[in-house]
Amino acid sequence: MKSYKARGVVLHTLKYGDSSMVVYLLTDVGGRRSYMVQGVRSTRGRGSKLALFQPMFAVEFEGLESPRRQMDSFREIRSGAVLRSVPFDVRKSTIALFMAEVLYRLVRESEPNGPLFDFVWGSVGALDAMEEGVANFHLWFLANLSRFLGFYPGNAYTAGAFFDIREGLYTKTPPPHAGYMSGEHARTLDDFIRCDVRCLGEIGLNRRQRVGFLDALLVYYGYHLDAIRAVQSVKILQEVF
Structure with missing residues (x-):
């Protein structure tokens, strides 16, 4: 079997049999990939790997390609970054649960996408290091993830503008249809797009505003990618924030 070295971010796991699991990763070498991990739930030998x-x-690993199987496997795997606060x-x-489910539902390509992977990998480290503005992180992540999914805003924001969800453009007047963000949400979208992730604490939103803007973002995503409607962790997110 051919081996390769790669980095990955864990998106989803499925129990397989009594002691094994299928792990879905976003990888730097092949987009989204699935891996069979045997014996990971066993109390003997490799049980400690479950924590990864x-x-x-974030993980670093040596993968094994199998021409006879749909899924690859790991020869070696270890932590790719020490997370001091996320766990x-x-x-x-x-937020990590929400991010992982969004990526699992929306990213299906099994081809390398360096910019997307670098954004996701960097986002993990940014979330772990963050001290202020944590309540805004999922909003920043969704607003900026759109850049890599093909429907990032196509023009610059101007004061008082609305945001046409269908066209992906800021407009001076409301579009002739219901698919647009209000002036408040359009301004917030621009704030998150322009804001450095380390400065999220400077965007002052209360609970009502965060919930309202998240709903607007989900409508925006839902118009372009229907799979966002299957994300169940939104309910948990709304309870916490």
Whole structure:
């Protein structure tokens, strides 16, 4: 079997049999890929590896391609980054769960996408390091993820503009259809697109505003990618934030 070295971010896992699992990763070498991990749930030998496969955990590994199987396997795997807060902070772990499910539902390509992978990998580190503005992180992530999914805003924001969801453009007047963001949400979208992730604490939103803007973003995503409607962790996110 051919081997290769790669980095990946954990998106989803499925139990397989009594002691094995299927792990879905976003990888730098082949987009989204699935891997069979045998014996990972066993109390003997390799049980400690289970801790690596949490939502949005970054890993480095040596993979094995099998021409007879649809899924690859691991020869070696280890942590790709030491996460000091995500596993222990309920706010950050909730956001990580949401990010992982969004990527699992929306990213299907099995081809390398360097810019997308670098954005996701960097987002994991940014979330872990963040001290202020955590409640805004999922909004920043969704607003900027659109750049890599093909429907990023196509023009610059101007004061008082609306945002046409169908066309992906800021407009001076409301479009002649219901698919647009209000002036408030259009301004917030621009704030998150222009904001450095380290400065999210400077965007002052209350709970009502965060929930409203998240709903607007989900409508925006839903128009372009219907699979966003299957993301179940939105409900948990709304309870926490």
